[in-house]
Amino acid sequence: MIYRFLDGLGRYFLFLGEVFHKPEHWREYSKSFFKEIELLIFSSIGLVAFISVFMGAVLTIQTAINLGDPFVPDSYIAIAVREGIILEFAPTIVSLILAGKVGSNIASTLGTMRVTEQMDALRVMGINPASYLVLPKLFACLIFNPILIVFSMALGLVGGYYAGDLLGLVNTEIYLTGYFDDFDPFFVVYSLTKTFVFAFIIATVSSFFGYNVEGGAVEVGKASTKSVVTMSFSIILFNYILTDLLLQ
Amino acid sequence: MIRVQGLQKSFGEQHVLRGIDVDFHEGQCNLIIGLSGSGKTVFLKSILGLHATDEGSISFDGRILGEMSKKEVKALRQEMGMVFQGSALFNSMTIEDNVRLPLDFFSQMTPEEKAERVRFCLDRVRIAPEAFTKTPAELSGGMQKRVAIARAIVLNPKYLFCDEPNSGLDPETAIVIDQLIHEITHEFGMTTVINTHDMNSVLEIGDHVVLLEKGKKAWEGTMDQVLQSDDSAVVDYVFRSNLFKKVRAALKNV
Numbered sequence: 001m002i003y004r005f006l007d008g009l010g011r012y013f014l015f016l017g018e019v020f021h022k023p024e025h026w027r028e029y030s031k032s033f034f035k036e037i038e039l040l041i042f043s044s045i046g047l048v049a050f051i052s053v054f055m056g057a058v059l060t061i062q063t064a065i066n067l068g069d070p071f072v073p074d075s076y077i078a079i080a081v082r083e084g085i086i087l088e089f090a091p092t093i094v095s096l097i098l099a100g101k102v103g104s105n106i107a108s109t110l111g112t113m114r115v116t117e118q119m120d121a122l123r124v125m126g127i128n129p130a131s132y133l134v135l136p137k138l139f140a141c142l143i144f145n146p147i148l149i150v151f152s153m154a155l156g157l158v159g160g161y162y163a164g165d166l167l168g169l170v171n172t173e174i175y176l177t178g179y180f181d182d183f184d185p186f187f188v189v190y191s192l193t194k195t196f197v198f199a200f201i202i203a204t205v206s207s208f209f210g211y212n213v214e215g216g217a218v219e220v221g222k223a224s225t226k227s228v229v230t231m232s233f234s235i236i237l238f239n240y241i242l243t244d245l246l247l248q
Numbered sequence: 249m250i251r252v253q254g255l256q257k258s259f260g261e262q263h264v265l266r267g268i269d270v271d272f273h274e275g276q277c278n279l280i281i282g283l284s285g286s287g288k289t290v291f292l293k294s295i296l297g298l299h300a301t302d303e304g305s306i307s308f309d310g311r312i313l314g315e316m317s318k319k320e321v322k323a324l325r326q327e328m329g330m331v332f333q334g335s336a337l338f339n340s341m342t343i344e345d346n347v348r349l350p351l352d353f354f355s356q357m358t359p360e361e362k363a364e365r366v367r368f369c370l371d372r373v374r375i376a377p378e379a380f381t382k383t384p385a386e387l388s389g390g391m392q393k394r395v396a397i398a399r400a401i402v403l404n405p406k407y408l409f410c411d412e413p414n415s416g417l418d419p420e421t422a423i424v425i426d427q428l429i430h431e432i433t434h435e436f437g438m439t440t441v442i443n444t445h446d447m448n449s450v451l452e453i454g455d456h457v458v459l460l461e462k463g464k465k466a467w468e469g470t471m472d473q474v475l476q477s478d479d480s481a482v483v484d485y486v487f488r489s490n491l492f493k494k495v496r497a498a499l500k501n502v
Contacts, residue, residue, distance in 0.1 A: 025353050035340070113338075121336040124296055124409075125350050126325030 015208050018130035019138070032136040040102045040137060041144040045151070047101060048094055052152040055089050056081065056159030064169040074170040078160070078178025083187070085156040091191045092239050094152045095198035098145065099231040103206035106137055107227040110210025111220035119211075130211060138203040145199035146192045153191070190246045197242060201234045249273050250295065250407060250439055254304035257287075257294055264290045266463040267304065274406075277433050277453045278441045282460035283485065288443045291460065292411055295441065296330065297321065308407065326354050329400030329438075331410040331429075335392040337384035337399070343370070344380045347399045354403060369398040373428060390421035394428065401432060408433065408440040414449060426452050447486060450474060459485060475499050 023029045063080045110133060113119050122129040157179060164170035209227035213219050250272040257265040264287045272278040280288050293299045295306055297313055306313045308324060316324065337346050344366055351362045370380060373394040384392055393413055400408060410429060414422035426446075430453040433440040444450065450457055454471035459481055466481035474486060475496060487493050 028349075028352050116334050117332045117336040118338055120293075120298055121330065121332060121338075123298060124325060124328060124330040125353065126322045127353055 011212070012205075012208050015130060015211060016204060018128065019134045019204070019207070021128050021131045023131055023135065024127060029132065029136055032132070033139055036136045036140040037144060040105065040140050041148065044098060044101055044148065047097065048148050048152050049155055051094065051097060052085075052090065052155035053159035055093065056085055056156035056161075057163030059084050059089065059156070060160035060163045061167065061169060064164060073178075074164075074174040075178030075181055077164070077170055078175045079181055081160045082157060082179050082183070085160070086153055086187050086191050090149050090152040090156055091194045091198065092235065094149055095145070095195060095202065095235055096232055098148070099198075099202050099206075099235060100228055102141065103202045103231050104224045104228050106203065106206040107210035107224040108220055110134075110207055111213035111223045114211065114213045115216055115220060130207075134203070134207040134211070137207060138200070141199040141203040142196060145202070146195045149191065149195045150188075153188075190242075193246060194239060194242050197238050198235050201231055201238065205231045205234060249309060250441065251307045252295065252304065253306075255291070255294060255301055255306065256303035257290055257299060257301050264463050265294065265301075268460070268463075268465050270458055270465055270468065272439050272441050273456065274439045275434060275437045276440065276455035277430055278439070278456045278458065279450055279454045280441065280443050280458050280460060281445070281447075281450060281485065282466075284445075286460040287463040288460055289411060292409055292441065292443050296328065296409060297325075326350075326403055327406040329403065329405035329408045331393065331396045331400050331408070331413050333412045333415055335384065335389075335396040337392055337395060339384055342381050342383055343375065343387070343395050346384065346395060347402050350399065350403050365402060366398075369402045370395070372401070372432070373398045390417050390425065393417065393421075393425050397425075397428060397432070401436065404436065406438060408438045410440070410442040410444075412443050412445065414444070414446055419448070422446060422448065423452065429453065447489075447492065450486075461485075 059081045060077065063077045063084075064074075067077055067080070110119075113129075113133070119129040119133070122132060161172065161175065161179075164175055165172045206227040209223040209230070210220075213223045252268055252270045252272075255265050255268040256263070268291065280291060282288050290299060294301050297306075301314070308327070311320070311324065313321070313324070337343075338349070341349070347366045347369055348362055351357060351365060355362065355365075357365065367377075367380075370377075375391065375394055375398065379387060379391065384395070387395065397413075400410075408429070413429060414425045417425065426449050429440060429442065432438065442449070442453075451471050451474070454474065457467075457469055457471060457474055458465055459467040461481055467477065467479050469477065474482060476499070477483070477486075487496050
């Protein structure tokens with residue numbers, strides 16, 4: 001098992017070496033980059049928005065119920081919701097969801113390209129398939145996942161506010177002040193740092209599994225599942241490591 | 249000319265190619281035939297440099313593949329065109345974009361010149377302009393193969409490789425594809441290497457036929473020699489079907 005892990009890790013780094021090979025033609029890569037933004041990022045906005053609003057709402061309800069004491073001001077509920085969303089829910093949970101949606105898309109797309117010989121076609125043309133197919137996806141994720149996460153944070157806070165208001169759980173004026181009380185901007189930096197690392201994991205791990213598919217349609221499905229499992233483990237592990245490094 | 253000398257390739261304990269020597273000449277359709285598992289695809293992919301070989305050499309007009317720098321190999325790749333068994337067109341691109349991709353990467357043409365070249369190649373393989381903006385999924389298998397040929401010749405290659413170009417096609421379309429490859433080979437003076445199972449292809453366009461058996465060259469000759477040959481490998485492979493037995497008998501009687 002250790003041998004298999006080390007072998008896989010070694011092949012992953014060799015794959016990264018191929019990915020970061022100097023691009024043959026920047027213009028073609030940039031065209032591909034804009035396509036990937038549309039395919040991987042814009043198509044995820046609706047899902048991220050939906051999850052974020054309800055995540056914020058649930059967090060407010062749970063916190064309000066748990067802190068349901070007349071001596072605890074509603075601003076404390078808002079602070080708890082804010083920290084929960086910014087520190088953990090937006091970067092980690094949304095990244096896990098993106099790992100499922102975007103990651104499986106990347107793995108199955110590249111896997112299908114592998115088994116239908118499209119990658120061989122690129123190689124015969126003299127185009128490095130790893131670099132041409134993966135680099136635009138990686139840059140799209142690295143640049144736009146943090147933007148999606150900021151968007152998720154904002155919608156989570158909005159969802160929390162409206163849930164508290166509509167259900168009559170909080171005094172909205174006091175609650176709103178809580179969003180701005182003792183705000184530490186470093187928490188956003190921490191959160192975005194995590195997102196950046198998670199985006200790298202999502203783009204490269206899923207690409208690695210898709211790129212190395214051997215066989216047919218069944219193997220493409222297996223690779224997609226394996227990639228989501230590996231990404232989820234990696235995100236949880238790096239979440240712990242980065243939290244330990246950045247917040248201690 | 250492509251010269252293959254002593255080519256060997258194994259995957260683990262499995263010896264797929266066991267020392268093949270063959271020359272493929274310019275302006276000819278060179279057909280590689282053999283049973284499934286005889287090593288045809290590995291042989292073709294080894295010539296293309298998609299598989300690293302264990303032993304032997306492959307040279308393209310005197311340039312030995314294994315001795316070339318990465319830059320030289322990249323330049324050589326621009327002299328190659330390949331038609332894959334499943335066409336290997338990029339599903340996310342239109343037909344036009346598929347054919348233009350090699351030009352976008354490797355030519356210094358203006359956008360107008362590229363469009364003109366794409367139109368010429370698609371027209372050469374008889375794809376109607378209405379299909380240019382369609383995606384591969386919207387085309388029939390035969391049309392996809394023709395687009396794959398257009399993409400393979402767009403950079404005006406010296407070497408054309410085809411892996412079972414008419415597999416999965418009806419007999420009429422298969423003949424159209426064979427004739428197209430034959431015409432293009434002679435028109436542009438290319439060295440064409442084709443993997444095939446199809447005996448019709450052998451008899452239609454086989455300027456030079458190589459029979460592989462268990463990773464070795466079992467026989468080589470022309471399409472006329474195939475029909476006359478008494479070689480046991482040829483007899484076993486070609487004259488298994490009753491139809492070809494009758495053709496052979498008829499030819500012997502003439």
